[in-house]
Amino acid sequence: xxxxxxxxxxxxxxxxxxxxxxxxxxLYKLCAPDELKYRKNIDQVKxxxxxxLAMLIWQTEIGIESQRRFCKFFVGLxxxxxxxxxxxxxxxxxxxxxxxxxxxxxxxxxxxxxSFPVPVCQPIRNYRVKIFRGIADIGYxxxxxxxxxxxxxxxxxxDDGYLxxxxxxxxxVHDAKETTELMINAHPxxxxxxxxxxxxxxDLAAELKGMVYVxxxxxxxxxxxxxKHNNHQLMAIRRTIESDFSLLSYYNAENNRARSLAGxxxxxxxxxxxxxxxxxxxxxx
Numbered sequence: 001x002x003x004x005x006x007x008x009x010x011x012x013x014x015x016x017x018x019x020x021x022x023x024x025x026x027l028y029k030l031c032a033p034d035e036l037k038y039r040k041n042i043d044q045v046k047x048x049x050x051x052x053l054a055m056l057i058w059q060t061e062i063g064i065e066s067q068r069r070f071c072k073f074f075v076g077l078x079x080x081x082x083x084x085x086x087x088x089x090x091x092x093x094x095x096x097x098x099x100x101x102x103x104x105x106x107x108x109x110x111x112x113x114x115s116f117p118v119p120v121c122q123p124i125r126n127y128r129v130k131i132f133r134g135i136a137d138i139g140y141x142x143x144x145x146x147x148x149x150x151x152x153x154x155x156x157x158x159d160d161g162y163l164x165x166x167x168x169x170x171x172x173v174h175d176a177k178e179t180t181e182l183m184i185n186a187h188p189x190x191x192x193x194x195x196x197x198x199x200x201x202x203d204l205a206a207e208l209k210g211m212v213y214v215x216x217x218x219x220x221x222x223x224x225x226x227x228k229h230n231n232h233q234l235m236a237i238r239r240t241i242e243s244d245f246s247l248l249s250y251y252n253a254e255n256n257r258a259r260s261l262a263g264x265x266x267x268x269x270x271x272x273x274x275x276x277x278x279x280x281x282x283x284x285x
Contacts, residue, residue, distance in 0.1 A: 015281060017058050023277070024054040031095040036088065046076060052085050053092065060251045060274045067257075087262045093269040100276055101165075101186070106158040110234075111190045112241040113156050113182065113199065115175050116249075117141045118168070118256055118268075119148040131259055139171025153253065153268070154178040156186050157244050159237050162279050163272055164188060176204050183213060192216065194238040248275055 015023075028050040036049065047055075055075060064070045071079040117139060121129045126138055126149040136150050152173060155166045165186040167178045175198035183193070193208065195217045205215045218235055219226035248254065253271035258264040 015061075017054065020058055021051060021054045024057070025050040027096050028053065028092065031099055032092050033095065036092060047085075049085070049089060049092070052082070053089055056086055056089075056270045057274045057277065060270055063250065063252075065252055065255060065257060083263065087266050090262065090266050090269060093266070093273055096273060097269070097276065100280065104162055104280065106160065106162055106164075106188070106190060109190065110159040110192045110194050110237055111156060111164070111188055112159060112194045112238055113154070113175075113179060114196060114241045114245070115152050115154040115178075115198075116245050116254060117148055117150065117171060118153050118254055119150040119171075120256065120264075121149055123148055125149070132261070132264075135170070135261065137170045137172050139173075151264075154182060155241075155245075155248075156182045156188070157241050158188075158190070159194075159240065160283075161240070161244055163244070163248075163276055166268075166272065168268070175199060176201060179204060179215075180207055180211070183208065183211060194234060196238065244275075247278075248272070251275055 025048075028048075032049065055070075059067075059070045059074075067083060068079045071077065071082050075082050077085070119141075120132060120136060123146050126147060129149055132150075138147055138149050139152055140146075141148050148171060150171050151168050152171050152175075153166055153168050154175065156164045158164065165182055167182055167185075169178060175195075179193075179195070179199060191213055193213050193215045195215060197217060197220055199215065199217045200219070208215045216231075216234055218230045218238075245254075248271055251271035251274050253268055253275075256264055256267050258267050
């Protein structure tokens with residue numbers, strides 16, 4: 001594959017709120033579970049569920065991190081009520097993502113796997129923080145050479161920028177440990193998987209080979225045969241996931257300010273929904 005001709009579709013979501021509202025209304029009709037559509041007193045709500053979904057995606061796009069500030073200036077609901085309504089939409093967000101996974105035919109030949117840290121506090125508070133006790137822990141952020149308290153998000157992305165699936169683990173979990181489960185859950189038709197040095201290992205490669213997937217990772221410079229093995233085009237394709245993670249970071253996937261597990265999951269799902277919506281709108285429009 002010629003990397004210079006590789007098509008990339010993950011860009012910033014550029015859509016008016018009016019159009020976003022129409023899109024979310026259609027998605028709600030197609031994907032919303034019955035227990036959400038027909039719940040008690042649904043006909044008395046001031047804002048429809050689809051409008052709440054559109055507002056959450058729009059908030060992500062315009063980059064307002066504070067939910068309280070967003071509610072104060074743009075939403076006709078109190079901060080606490082808006083948060084409750086947003087968390088109720090979590091099953092809907094998952095269903096939309098799963099429906100898109102069935103419909104989107106990935107154009108590229110390769111899949112890329114990588115992870116990024118999701119800290120929930122500043123490093124100075126690593127050993128004093130009380131939120132997510134027993135769920136999160138301390139991990140190492142190699143790019144900035146610091147320890148952080150929080151989670152790690154493992155993502156499986158196509159080489160043209162579509163995020164197929166993800167998993168969230170404690171910060172200390174090694175990258176390679178979630179690879180097999182991600183591949184089983186996503187069950188992609190692509191058979192070539194690219195990873196960084198964190199996925200090196202004969203055991204993982206053999207396990208994936210048994211699932212009919214071929215894992216390629218670059219060798220470390222001091223390893224035997226590294227110069228011959230390290231294909232620069234494959235390394236360049238693998239590095240495109242860094243651009244995808246930068247965009248997810250813009251959508252606040254990395255800077256998650258939630259203080260409850262449901263809120264954390266909801267914010268992460270919204271970031272991924274906005275990201276994949278940008279992909280779909282650019283590719284299919």
